[in-house]
Amino acid sequence: MKYVIKKFITMLITVFFVSFFVFIAFQIIPGDPATAMLGTEATPDEVAALRVKLGLDRPILVRYGEWLIAFFFGDMGKSYSYGISVKEMIGNKIPITVTLTLMSFLMIVCVSIPLGIYLAEHKNSPITRFIDGLNRVIMAVPAFFTGIMLTFIFGLVFRLFTPGGYVSYERNLPDFLYYLLYPAIAIALPKIAMTVKLLKSALLNEAELDYVRTAFSRGNTTRQVIYKHILKNALIPVITFLGMTLSDIVAGSIIIEQVFSIPGIGRLLITSISNRDYPVALSIISMVAFIVIFINFLVDLLYKYIDPRTEG
């Protein structure tokens, strides 16, 4: 329990620092919401007037303080670009990004773990050699390119889905899930390749260790040794990696959302940054930071479960 509280406080502090630096960054980069909103119609007077109206003429720390306190109480403010509350805007987008993340993560786990074990078991078969080669190629290809290729092959050649034909989850859930399948694959593929490689080499390394020989000499079958002894130990580095991957997907989905025209958090984040709509950008970045830290926290807990020797 103490451990959990300690972690939780660290989490809050980190989110605080992240949001503070983002806020400062917005002050340093050129351009502000007023120039963004007025565009080429702007005259210096109008920009100044709008800055006053938006409260941008006040000191940085005052504005940050206000934002932080409001954010803490669940009020994320109002978007400059859309004039609606940030909470409402983000609230609609979160399920999209979360679904996409979970789908691709599920794919990674479901494909790479059985596949990794299979490859370790049959390390000399031609299939293994073929998949190893394929793995190297897939690892090298970035997700957005995989995304464009998938769109071309499954969308235009086989016509299995409509490129850019995203369907909102509020309108049709199965269509929504089906559309997300392809971007999820695009995100998952390179990660699967990496996880498979990692798991395979971890398994093979473990297999060389003394306790494995002991296990065999006790009369266990290969299968028993793999599942009862080797796998448990080999999974530890894999879990670390998967934890990192999960946070990586949250960030990586931003690019994939662009490729597949998915109106998730990523699209919103990019446009809010370029419009200097910082109530939106700040809220999203702080939330993503929070999620990433939270995932790491869960991974830590998982370690303790799998390997009780881990120090808290």
Add this chain to the structure above:
Amino acid sequence: MKKKFALILLVLLTLTIVLGACSSTGKGDSSKITIGIAQDLEDSLDPHRAVAAGTKEVLFNVYEGLMKPAPDGSVIPAVAEKFEVSQDGKEYTFTLREGVKFHNGDPVKASDVKYSIEKIAGMMGDKPRISAFSLIEAVNIEDEKTIVIKLSEPNMELPYHLAMTNAAIIPESNKTPDTVAIGTGPYKFVSRSPQENIVMESFDDYWGDKPFIKDVIFKIEANADTLVMDLMGGSLDMFKHMTKTQVDQLDDNFRIYEGTANLVQALYLNNKEKPFDDIRVRQAMCYATDKEGVIKLAFDGKGVPIGSAVIPAFKKYYMPELNDVYTYDVEKAKELLKEAGYENGFNMTITVPSNYDPHVKTAEVLVEQYKKVGINAKLELVEWNSWLSDVYGDRKHQSTIVGTDPSSMTARAMLERYVSDSGKNFVNFSDERYDEIFKKAISTVDDEESTICYKQLETILTEKAASVYIQDMAEFVALNKKFDGYTFYPMYIIDVSKIKPAS
């Protein structure tokens, strides 16, 4: 293990195909059109506060002013039925059209018109949204059908300004025009989802010709790389601002319309910044620029070269002969540079907003062209917002490439930015004679005289080489063959009401 794995694969595959089969419906339906737009409406849904060209382009379908633009560049009555101008050009009497309704069902009242005009004219505390509206002294309700607009100075262009989306008539009862769009246009606003789409529906009580297509979705298509695939895959029926390269990749399911972007693309020189404070250097830049070369290399040969700040679509004011003032001539450029004391050339920076690919490409070609006269140009890519605040706002640049568009269908809209004290004069052009003639041009009641004045202004810009004018870019519209009837305007507009199902 093997078996299990194969089974999982099989299940996934079946799922893919089954789901795939049930998701491919809705083809061939022409009562609904999905139009791609490159950016969301990020400024405001309030027509009076909308500033981005991309926002006005979409809102045009929802809002109307007393007048509205016609495809040939003239203006026609909309919420007003007709108008009369007094002899001295200072009083406009508008008769409101019978039976015009707002999208919420309320009839348009004279008080709504007064409210809207006063709001745009800045008579409620704000600054005027349209600079010409600062002339408005009073908006009087004569009777329920008659509105009189009084001006402090004569102005013949008022009807043109009233036709802008920025001058739309909105109901006084709508207290949140920023987020709730209510107008009188052929389409009514239904809903929006940030960064996803804007949904509209044809307005049954529209006073004019009923639109052909019932449902319209403007879908935000931020990624240029997937645009062609999305069009071919069927999730988009139309996209307006396409390049030749993109259009060439489309299959024959699309009708391609070729027009002009109605933008003055130029290498805008900061007239206050060395060495461009010297007219000889500016002229040398003009001679050193091979516009045809730019168009050929970066635009597949499509585009109309221009020599001043007015686009060809403004036929009344456009002067094609200005395009021949500075013909491409490396020797002459070198001579002028020598005269100005830059015999060995100089270093310069061209600042370009990185999100506008055509301008970046143009800059790349120009950098090469200028090497021939010894000018060492460096390309600096900046993000659009930095451009807005540094280049446009603070005028901290040496030169920049962008396209400027007319906010209304008047020559004034294109030429006002070169007046010395204009807030939009980001090239810092300053010429006394120019300022004088401009004043005359906007205040005269004689149309012929104002046309002559505007032409003089154009000529001054060319003679003084205010900037290096390059071209009005070609623009391609792709429309699915299910539809027909796309119509160009000499403005940045998508008029959905003209699009109809193909017969």
